[in-house]
Amino acid sequence: MSLAKPIRRKLDLANGRVDLSHGAGGRAMGRLIEDVFLAAFDNAWLAAGNDQSAFEVAACRMVMTTDAYVVSPIFFPGGDIGTLAVNGTINDIAMAGARPLYLSASFVLEEGLPLADLVRVARSMGEASRAAGVPIITGDTKVVERGKADKIFISTAGVGVTPPGLALSSDAVQPGDAVVVSGTIGDHGVAVMSKRENLEFETAILSDCAPLHGLVADMVAAAGPGLRVMRDPTRGGLAATLNELANQSGVGFTLEEDAIPVRAEVAAACEFLGLDPLNVANEGKLVAIVAPDRLEPLLAAMRAHPLGARAAMIGRAVEDPDRFVEMRTVFGGGRIVDWLAGEQLPRIC
Amino acid sequence: MSLAKPIRRKLDLANGRVDLSHGAGGRAMGRLIEDVFLAAFDNAWLAAGNDQSAFEVAACRMVMTTDAYVVSPIFFPGGDIGTLAVNGTINDIAMAGARPLYLSASFVLEEGLPLADLVRVARSMGEASRAAGVPIITGDTKVVERGKADKIFISTAGVGVTPPGLALSSDAVQPGDAVVVSGTIGDHGVAVMSKRENLEFETAILSDCAPLHGLVADMVAAAGPGLRVMRDPTRGGLAATLNELANQSGVGFTLEEDAIPVRAEVAAACEFLGLDPLNVANEGKLVAIVAPDRLEPLLAAMRAHPLGARAAMIGRAVEDPDRFVEMRTVFGGGRIVDWLAGEQLPRIC
Structure with a gap:
């Protein structure tokens, strides 16, 4: 054959836009995947170009999870839909210990999405994935x-992999167990709502979006089987x-309002927006139920970790056939x- | 407490519609998940109600894959977006052997989606999953x-798990290897396009959507290491x-047009729609590259399987630094x- 294959043209990542050809399974899609996703995620699994990726595992108990992300706006103070997608799924795994x-x-x-926005999201994902040490090994793109x-849904x-012998379960919760949160609540939801509503507060409120598996590893080591769920x-x-x-465990919970850590600026924003911080989403916080005799070592381990510095006991599990969550207010x-x-x-x- | 928890109201699956509360993380979302997804997927992993599911594995080489499904219309002759989502991901795993x-x-x-449509899609997924023996163990819903x-994106x-010793790879392809397809091509794409364009053909054209892992197991057994990719x-x-x-293997391919199985009605529809069957999507077919000495046992094994009845050798890998795919026409x-x-x-x- 005398024909040469066409010279590969780079995408215009600064000014270009996503079009339908980028999802059509042809050369344009190949370019998008290479110039945007392979560049940002940067690992050998993706570079192999297969529709699936392989890895070796030892005999173990595995967990699997998934989440869809549709946050609007896609960029918000403290993160974007990409950091959320990586950290959120990491956290769902971490919650099983x-x-x-x-x-x-x-x-x-969505057709018309600026490629610059897609690149920014992909880079956020690559950075979050490398920071957490959890590579993105396979993917798919539709337009x-x-x-x-x-704009973009992810x-x-x-x-x-679960450590041998660890079996966290809501069934394990007992009346008398302590309820612990790893830090201030409401930050993520308020950061997104503020951006969406174009609100400016005196102090910027940032999403708490963060991967919790490091904190969890320290908690598992500190609390052992006293960590219920x-x-x-x-x-x-x-x-x-x-x-x-409460529903799953068959207990109730009583909380102490003044023990629940809420940033002053988040509390103020919630009041302004008509929200209760207890209903507002978090993306870098966890709730743990722990046996009373492991509470102190658990809190000490959490507070020694940057993502648990403001960890606090906020209440207790109680016997309650109605499985209510009650709060004693300030x-x-x-x-x-x-x-x-x-x-x-x-x-x- | 004297308050009783509100009585659980069932969703109106016949006449109701998806609304934003079904994605808000509260009680309405819990109902949607229970009445639609748990009912349709019906397995103990989901029933446990965790944000992740666990399973035991022996030491092995695992593969992981993902796909987004945005097909329009969501219902088409021979399947729907749900059957596609289950079988498509099964097939990406199966392609690694x-x-x-x-x-x-x-x-x-999308807010406003009839719950009846969602139920139909979820039931399709449950049926496809049970037929293939591959349970859907974890999930997420956003509105x-x-x-x-x-309407709905999935x-x-x-x-x-890959059988020990099996390592399919495009690197293994050699000039002289045979190119095999498992059956007629173009059925899925034409079925969807016909529905979308409101075309009626004399003979109904159905999507070929099917799970290929059973066929693949027979192929691996028949061709052994002669199966390249x-x-x-x-x-x-x-x-x-x-x-x-061709790009990944560094070879070219020569195809024989008259050896490529295409249903007469698909060929006619393609002509009418201005499409080339070679460009049209399939959802229950595979292409295999096999060493010449394993071609006959491979074809025999494929033809003995219901999903490979019309398997055919359609061409060969050839030495070609330009990596062209050429076809000798009829x-x-x-x-x-x-x-x-x-x-x-x-x-x-």
């Missing part, structure tokens, strides 16, 4: 017509997480902490 | 405002898949089979 190993990422892109999606899945209070916030745990009264009923905070993650 | 173990599924739903997505991820020619069709393989001429350049077939999977 597991060590995250590998991630996958699939993208639904839909303008107006058929909102689904990440992940696998991890962990959850990350994302959508629905602490209120939803504790109600879910004024000495009591109130029921319920799930949020409606749609107060859509697209927060 | 691996046995699929578990799937995850994440959903982006975006009306007009911010197109991302599935999956993990599988496999791919499923989805987006971009056979043309894109062979060009990708008229005795030759032409280059290239990737599809543009956006001819968006949202086909």
Whole structure:
């Protein structure tokens, strides 16, 4: 054949836009994957160019998880949809006490999305993945017509390995156990809502988006089998997480309002926005239920970790056939902490 | 406490619609997950209600893959976005010669989607998953405002286990190797396009959507190390898949047009739609490259399987520094089979 293959043209990453050909399975898609995702994620698994990636594991108990991310706006103070997608899936693995190993990422892109925005998100993902030591080894990209999606949706899945003998479970929770949070609550949701509503507060409120598997490893080492169960209070916030745990464990929880760490600026913003910090999403915090005799070592280990510096015991599990979550307020009264009923905070993650 | 928890109300699955509260992390989301997804997928992993699921594995070589599905319309002859999402991810695992173990599924739903459509998709997924013996063990649901997505997008991820010693790779392809397809090409893409364009053909054209891991197991057993590499020619069709393989393997391919199985009605529809069947997506077919001395046992094994009944050798790998895919046409001429350049077939999977 005398024809030469066409010279490979680079994408215009500064001024170009995603078009339908970038999802069509042809050469344009190959270029997008190479110039954007392979460049940003930068690992040998992706470079191999297969529709799946392989890795060796020893005999173990594995966990698998997935999450879809549709946060709006895609860039917000303290992170973006990319950092969220990587850290969120890492955290779902970590909540089982597991060590995250590998991630996958699939993208639904809206035609017309500036390539510069896609590059920025991909780089955030690459950085978050390297910072956490959890590579993104396989992926997929689809493009839909303008107006058929909102800029970019990301689904990440992940696998991890549970330490031998560790079995965290809501079934293990006992009346008398302590409820611990790893730090201030409400930061992520308020950061996104502020950006969305174009609010400016005197002090910038940043998303707490962070990978929790390092903190979790220290907690598992410190509390041993006294650690009953962990959850990350994302959508629905602490209120939803504790109600879910109560339902699954068959206990109630009583919380002390003045023990729950909330940044002053977050509390103020919540008041302004008409939100209860207990309903607001977190992306770098966890709730742990721990046996009373392991509470002190657990808190000490958490406070020694940068992501647990403001860890606090906020309440206790109690016997309650109704499985209520109750809170003693700072004024000495009591109130029921319920799930949020409606749609107060859509697209927060 | 004297308050009783509210009585759990069932969703109106026949007439209801998805609203933003179904993605908000509260009680409405819990109901949606329980009444739709847990009911349809029906397994103990999901019923445990954790944000991740656990399973035991022996020491092995694992594969992981993911795909996003945005097909439009979501229901088409021979399948729907749900069957596609399950079988497509199973197939990406199977193409590594691996046995699929578990799937995850994440959903982006558009506000206003009829719950009946969601139930239908979820049931398709449950049925496809049970038929293939690969459970969906973890998932996530997000809801975006009306007009911010197109009905439903699904991302599935999956993990599988590779048989010891098996290492399929495009690097293994040698000039002289045979190119085999497992059956007729173009069925899926034409089925979707016909539905989308509201075309009626005399004979209904159905998507070939099917899980290929059973066929693959038989192929691995029959061809042993003579099996070099496999791919499923989805987006971009056979043309894109062979060009990708040629690029990665450093060989060219010569195909015989009259050896490529295409249903008469698919060929006619392609002519009508201005498509080349070689560019049209398949969702239940594979291409395998095999050493010449294992060709006959491989074809025999494939033809003995219901999903390989029309398996055929369609060409050979040849030495070619330009890595071209060429085809000898039925008229005795030759032409280059290239990737599809543009956006001819968006949202086909």
